[in-house]
Amino acid sequence: MSDPMQEIMASFFIECEELHESLVDALQLLADGESDIETINVAFRAVHSIKGGAGAFGLDALVDFAHQFETVMDACRSGTLSIDTPLNELFLRCSDMLSDLIRCSRDGEDVDAATSTGLIAELSGYVPSEDEGEVEEIEFQPMVLDLGELGPGSDALPMDLPPLDLPSLDDSDETEAPELGPSDKARLAVEFRAEGELYESGNEPLFLIKALADLGRCETKLTLDPPKSIDDLNTLGSRLSWNIVVETDMPPTAVHEIFEFAEGLCKLNVVAIPGSAAALTKDVSTEVPVEAAESSAPAPAEAQSSNTPDAPAAAPAPASKPEEPAPIPKPAAAKAPEKAATTPPKTSPTVRVDLERIERLVNLVGELVINQAMLSQSIAEENIPPNSPVSAGLDEFMQLTRNIQESVMMIRAQPVKSLFQRMSRIVRESSAAVDKTVKLVTDGENTEIDKTAIERLADPLTHMIRNAVDHGLEDAETRIAQGKSKQGEIKLRAAHKSGRVLIEVSDDGAGINREKVKSKAMEKGLIPDEAILSDSEIDQLLFLPGFSTATEVSNLSGRGVGMDVVKTQITSLGGRVTIESTPGAGTTFAISLPLTLAVLDGMVITVAQETLVIPLNAIVETLSLSVDDLKPVAGGQSVLCVREQFVPVLDLGVELGYREEAPMQDGTIALLISPEEGVLVALLVDTIEDQRQVVIKGMQESYGRVPGVAAATILGDGQIALILDPNDLVQNATGDDLVITQKKAS
């Protein structure tokens, strides 16, 4: 059985990632000047929620940092501090640090204490930490408050300290203002009783109470429900209860955030004490006792939004006439207010599933697709009429299989947004390291891609962004001299295109200095001195291992490690990376990845009695040729004339080594593919057998990377067929000149 504490913490860290994502979103809106009044509230609540959860787990470094972070944000949202560019940049750096602290806490790594302390000091420059100015005031001083008893245990034993006279919180109808005069500070009365499950699930009241102390000064009374006999010592965990008055400006929901992971495992009542600032200014809806553990009805979305910490205050209700108890958000819905800030609440329930289970499901669907192909083949061999019930049933079965396959793939798909957010940080850090001003513009961050691919894209994209900042963009003086804006721009774009995912990293820098690249390659002995290379071939030199044009090793690059690694990583994902560069205007690196990593629509063809599969999305058109369609050109090659456009021809059988070159026959099939925008290449094949879904079976682990071959599959008759990567085949088999020359000619 897995450790419940570990499970809960894992859940917390996943939520941290989501909260951090919303924090970065909000900070980016602020940086872009597109924020509204709610934006800073969203950012604040994200940090506050992280702090609350961290406090419950005793993650002190995270709590301390988040505390100072939220303090400054709180000053911003209350209007005492305005957000200018330096402060927003500080917020972004703090957001990065927060992310590091979360990661270190999760992985048990050492925290960069110096950076954390430095940032806390910078934040304190805006709003001094409470610890600095009010040490005595917030120093924890246990006091006793007689808030009555928690439940039926009438013989509960309060510790023998002088009581304060506060009313019972048990019955909301009897809630009265405690005899504490109106205070500048709001006061929250927190009634908390541990239950056995609280400890079993890894929670610890000490940490929860410590986290409460972060909200403000606490006055705590502990009550023991005394055991009757020695036997009771075997059933520990539910005899302690606390009545805590917290002096804080935070709303009651702040307490619930701290207890988020303990909800349902303890008894919790939180009320704003009437007469205090909290009751008179905000969160009137949470004035009355709210039951966390006992609340059985799910909180409706509307009710949650009314419970939002920063919801506009309704007209103050008389303290003696509390309104209806507000429902408590359930843990799963606890983040709804953050999302609700900028868009109307529109959350759908989610469930977290172990990735391994999804993998198993994907594999099963793969087997189902193969099974369906075998069934189709068997039925075809029986010559059953197409309008028979069997054929109709098979069609339906095929449609269902496809729907299942697409649905399963959707489970694994995630938006690239989180990846792009990480790149935003890379741009900030790398531009600071080389003293350049760089703006990152993102587009298509909701484009979905397989989760595995997202994780494995982080490293190559980081390399590419760093290279763009360091090598691609000029320094400010050069840019100004060339009539460009001082601020460089890097665009990160994602889109679905022809059944693949396209991710582009482009900069508006100087473009690739091809002369420099070529001479460097010659200097390093990577190409012969007399080599004549096309622009495209020169660009491809960047991907050679050990290649670097940097004359100095900077903090970011120049060590000759990077672009070759990028290409290897992209290729290992079944993708391709291409370069397009215009001198003076900039460079674009484009990564093209398969949409899914498990199933594809393919065209089954034969070449020299070999059965092969070509991805359907790569094929633009199919043609049946006559001998006259081919026109000879210099070098013994032929081109195909298609609607007044000359298209290079590649005999697949020859390229794959299945047969010797032979004169073309009438009826030869040509598959037109488009490796680049506006470029066509004709692949000659013998026959087209079928068009069907095939399950991708990777070959790289067993055979390494085979040029021109993407993977293999099992056909309906049990035969194994190679799945070709036609674009790779064209580039590797015939060289880029074939394509580029034709592109220029057209």
Next chain:
Amino acid sequence: MTKQVALETKLDSAAVDKLRTILLAEQGDDITLDGSGVQQIGGMCLELLMSVRHLWGAAGHDVTIENPSEQMLDDLGRFGLTAEDFQGRPA
């Protein structure tokens, strides 16, 4: 006769079984618990100590804590207690 028991460094939920065994072994005696080495006391062990103190007290025996560490005092303080709450016999 007063028995001396040195409390463990970390009195979290995982330590409660061992502490219960130790305390039950001293049933019928006054117990003085040495808290000088305690670095953390959690809710479960606190509940055990307070329960034992209550049960032993009802039977005419004292359960007290001596030399509580700074950290233990801090934790007790956060729970709403002081060192004095573990002195003498509970009311």
